[in-house]
Amino acid sequence: MRKYILIAVLLLCIGAGSLTCASCSERTVELIIPSIEEVTKNGYPINEYGETYGPDVKNMDVQPDLILATNADGITGYIRQSELNPEITLAEALNKEPCESVYMYSQDGKTIVGKFDLS
């Protein structure tokens, strides 16, 4: 009888362990940051949705779709440049409401990791 209880408890522990691990891996998306050397040599990497991502590189005139940023709370992610500057007309440009903040994403451009406040 004790043997069966022991096995049951063991199985229960393993079960509980794998359950928590599964939910852990779903929540965390590891942030991939290409180095300046990588970007200079190979250009900006492209995510599964066709957007380029990475840091600003001083001696390159190309900007990525998703640019590396760190907010005031120290959270690092990517902001989508086009969210700061949607294609607009002259009238819209002069009348539009000032943007307070933009979302910060992981390199997939979909997973929100934080908020980046603008001045």
Add this chain to the structure above:
Amino acid sequence: MKRIGKCFILMLLVAVMTVPGVFAVSNSATKYVSVNGYGYTYYSTIDRSPDSKMRGGTAVRVNRVAPTGYMGAIARIFNAEGNLAYSGRWVYSASPMDYFMPYTDYRGISETYYYSRGLVCFYNGNSYVTYICNATVNLMQMSITQSMQAYYTLTHVNENGEIYGSALFMNEVGIEPDLIAAVGNDGVEGYIKAIDIDGASITSPDEAIQYEKEAPEAHTIPLYTDDGKTVIGSFTLGNTDNPF
């Protein structure tokens, strides 16, 4: 007592104002583009306030007054690794103008080196075309105390009042050293004097011809220790073997 107090404050203010690097501004190289008949010169700026806050700016100059809303600009500050630390919003020219320069606010940022690199957009009659400005040099974030400390530890003055020290630091703050660190002939390390180099300056074509005719030995100057008096070797100007 009151008189001494006021005097001290005045001296402190003068000291702070004259320490280089406390009020620091830097502009990036300019770029030029012509859009819809208007010639735009655009560049990034970065400056540091006396209380060590950083601010980025994006400047646009036009060759003639451009209509309302023809220019848009955004100022952004990055750390040395190209990571965006601070961004302003897109700002558009709200009246006809030929000069436009929005800034971010002054912000205290945690890391040490930052540069400014903005974006601009110009109206071509149908839509806006976006261009990227050049980046400024990296500017160090430091408090007045740190700035003064850096000045006093990275620059030195010998008993003759000659200035020497960290070439990198002095270049950033705009100090011309009197003694320049150099590796002389035979690989001896020491200092050469700025005035000894200036002494070979040419002011007329005749002087240039004469200079070229002279043997290299004529253009050899003394190598000193940091006291600017003790000669420990020589330095030949125009010597390409010398890493300096």
